[in-house]
Amino acid sequence: DQQVKQNSPSLSVQEGRISILNCDYTNSMFDYFLWYKKYPAEGPTFLISISSIKDKNEDGRFTVFLNKSAKHLSLHIVPSQPGDSAVYFCAASADPFEYGNKLVFGAGTILRVKS
Amino acid sequence: NAGVTQTPKFQVLKTGQSMTLQCAQDMNHEYMSWYRQDPGMGLRLIHYSVGAGITDQGEVPNGYNVSRSTTEDFPLRLLSAAPSQTSVYFCASSPRQGRSPLHFGNGTRLTVT
Numbered sequence: 001d002q003q004v005k006q007n008s009p010s011l012s013v014q015e016g017r018i019s020i021l022n023c024d025y026t027n028s029m030f031d032y033f034l035w036y037k038k039y040p041a042e043g044p045t046f047l048i049s050i051s052s053i054k055d056k057n058e059d060g061r062f063t064v065f066l067n068k069s070a071k072h073l074s075l076h077i078v079p080s081q082p083g084d085s086a087v088y089f090c091a092a093s094a095d096p097f098e099y100g101n102k103l104v105f106g107a108g109t110i111l112r113v114k115s
Numbered sequence: 116n117a118g119v120t121q122t123p124k125f126q127v128l129k130t131g132q133s134m135t136l137q138c139a140q141d142m143n144h145e146y147m148s149w150y151r152q153d154p155g156m157g158l159r160l161i162h163y164s165v166g167a168g169i170t171d172q173g174e175v176p177n178g179y180n181v182s183r184s185t186t187e188d189f190p191l192r193l194l195s196a197a198p199s200q201t202s203v204y205f206c207a208s209s210p211r212q213g214r215s216p217l218h219f220g221n222g223t224r225l226t227v228t
Contacts, residue, residue, distance in 0.1 A: 004157070032214055043119070043205050043219030044158070051214075089157060093214075101146050101165075101209055102173065103217060105157035 003027045006106035015115045019077040023090030030092040035075045038087040080113045117141050121220035128196040128227045136191040138206030146209045147189040151202040196227045
C-alpha cells in the first residue's frame, strides 16, 4: 500500500503558466515533506521542502503548500519554463530519531512545459 | 565536486550471477542509502546506513546485501540476480541522520536476463 501517492502520472502546461503538482499521503507520522526533480539519466535533485509546522514554503518560482488535515501537499511552479520539464517526485519522512532519514517516495509526475 | 558517484552506469547480468554496485561520496556524509526506481512505483528504499559499521534494512531488502566499512563507500551486492531485480538503482547520502535532503548519484541501470 503506497503511503505517498501522486495520482497524476503526467501534466502538460504552456510556458509562462502555472504548474500544479499534487501529492497525497496516508501516514499521519509523516512530518517533513520534500519535492525532487529528475531529468533523464540523472539522479533526483532536491527542489524544496516543508515541515509540518508550516503550511507554505517558497523558493523563487517554486512554492509548496501543505494541508495537514487533508494529508495533501502541492507544488506550484510559476511561471513554468521549458527547462522545468522533468519528473517530479514527492517524498515524506517521519521523526528521524525514531525512523532514520528514510524517505518514502511517490511514483512521480512527468511535467512537460510547452513553449 | 564529485558528490555521490555510482559505478557502473549500465550493467547486464544473467539470472543467478552476482555483482556489486559501487557508491562513493566525498562529502563526509554519515547517512547513506540505496533506492531502486521502478515504473509506477517511485523510489523504494533497499538498505541504509547511519555511519561506518552500521547498516539496516529498508522496504525491499531481499536479495541484496550491504556493508559500510568506511564513511565514503556503501556498496550494494546482488547475491544471485533475478529478473525482478531489473531496475535503476540510486545511491544517496545526507550530512546526518535527520532533516537533511538526500543527495543522489546518477544511478545504475541494471538488466537481468
